[in-house]
Amino acid sequence: MPELPEVETVVRGLQRHLVGRRFREVTLNRADLRTRLPRDLKASLEGRRIERVARRAKYILIHTDDDFVLLAHLGMSGRITVHAPGDGWKQGKHDHVVFTLDDGSIVAFNDARRFGMMDRVAAAKLDEHKLLRHLGLEPLGNEFNGPSLAKLLKGKNTSIKAALLDQRIVAGLGNIYVSEALYGASLSPKRNAGTVQGARADALARSIRETLTRAIAAGGSSLRDYVQASGELGYFQHQWAVYGKEGEKCPACDCGKGIRRIVQNARSTFYCVKNQR
DNA sequence: ACGAGAACCTGTTTGC
DNA sequence: TGCAAACAGGTTCTCG
Numbered sequence: 001m002p003e004l005p006e007v008e009t010v011v012r013g014l015q016r017h018l019v020g021r022r023f024r025e026v027t028l029n030r031a032d033l034r035t036r037l038p039r040d041l042k043a044s045l046e047g048r049r050i051e052r053v054a055r056r057a058k059y060i061l062i063h064t065d066d067d068f069v070l071l072a073h074l075g076m077s078g079r080i081t082v083h084a085p086g087d088g089w090k091q092g093k094h095d096h097v098v099f100t101l102d103d104g105s106i107v108a109f110n111d112a113r114r115f116g117m118m119d120r121v122a123a124a125k126l127d128e129h130k131l132l133r134h135l136g137l138e139p140l141g142n143e144f145n146g147p148s149l150a151k152l153l154k155g156k157n158t159s160i161k162a163a164l165l166d167q168r169i170v171a172g173l174g175n176i177y178v179s180e181a182l183y184g185a186s187l188s189p190k191r192n193a194g195t196v197q198g199a200r201a202d203a204l205a206r207s208i209r210e211t212l213t214r215a216i217a218a219g220g221s222s223l224r225d226y227v228q229a230s231g232e233l234g235y236f237q238h239q240w241a242v243y244g245k246e247g248e249k250c251p252a253c254d255c256g257k258g259i260r261r262i263v264q265n266a267r268s269t270f271y272c273v274k275n276q277r
Numbered sequence: 278a279c280g281a282g283a284a285c286c287t288g289t290t291t292g293c
Numbered sequence: 294t295g296c297a298a299a300c301a302g303g304t305t306c307t308c309g
Contacts, residue, residue: 076287
């Protein structure tokens with residue numbers, strides 16, 4: 001489900017409702033997510049004040065007043081939703097962790113497939129965390145541009161599609177936005193990653209940045225599981241150029257072949273054969 | 278050392 | 294209609 005724009009949207013929703021509040025109660029309903037939840041999660045969080053909420057790649061970072069960070073990843077099907085006191089929220093089947101805040105609002109972590117995770121780490125050691133330390137460039141960060149992307153792709157002997165899904169290169173892209181960004185840069189997903197240099201890398205970096213920015217503005221893309229922290233859907237799926245559009249006309253041409261779906265590394269890729277080389 | 282494929286898990290859609 | 298197979302916004306481990 002959630003790629004960078006969806007996680008960023010959730011983070012913004014959490015910032016509105018969590019910052020300045022305290023965890024009053026933490027309920028662990030099941031601990032066997034992608035990684036096992038820390039045993040002391042409840043004891044270590046209850047009473048703590050939330051200082052800020054941030055994002056690194058697809059990870060949500062909730063900073064508490066003891067200089068620790070609650071790290072959360074939504075996997076494929078994870079959601080974090082916030083419910084005002086008395087809004088009628090009832091615990092559901094896959095609500096694995098439920099937080100009650102000091103104002104009585106509820107924050108629910110729900111994840112049917114349990115590919116998501118949560119962990120707690122000292123803020124000073126955040127960058128050394130096993131799951132964060134190998135992450136590549138933030139595509140919306142200042143250091144991300146054509147030359148920095150080209151440098152990371154140089155010598156990569158795989159498709160540009162597979163390379164962009166590798167979080168050690170660009171951190172935060174997923175299956176939807178890779179197809180969309182490659183379309184925006186007129187690059188074939190089958191192109192060898194190492195050949196994306198110079199002007200091609202410039203175009204790709206620009207397209208990645210623009211695609212993600214537009215998706216965030218639309219509140220992310222809702223395909224099946226994803227909702228914002230408020231429960232509202234995302235709307236960027238209505239602006240997709242190619243993803244999920246096999247057989248449809250590409251927005252830029254009338255080539256008649258339509259948008260094609262191929263499978264790369266066991267994941268669907270969508271692209272226009274004529275416009276992307 | 279690198280890249281492809283399998284595995285993790287549940288729910289929904291598709292096809293025979 | 295019913296059941297099985299295929300597929301889904303991700304990541305990590307294993308194997309060649």
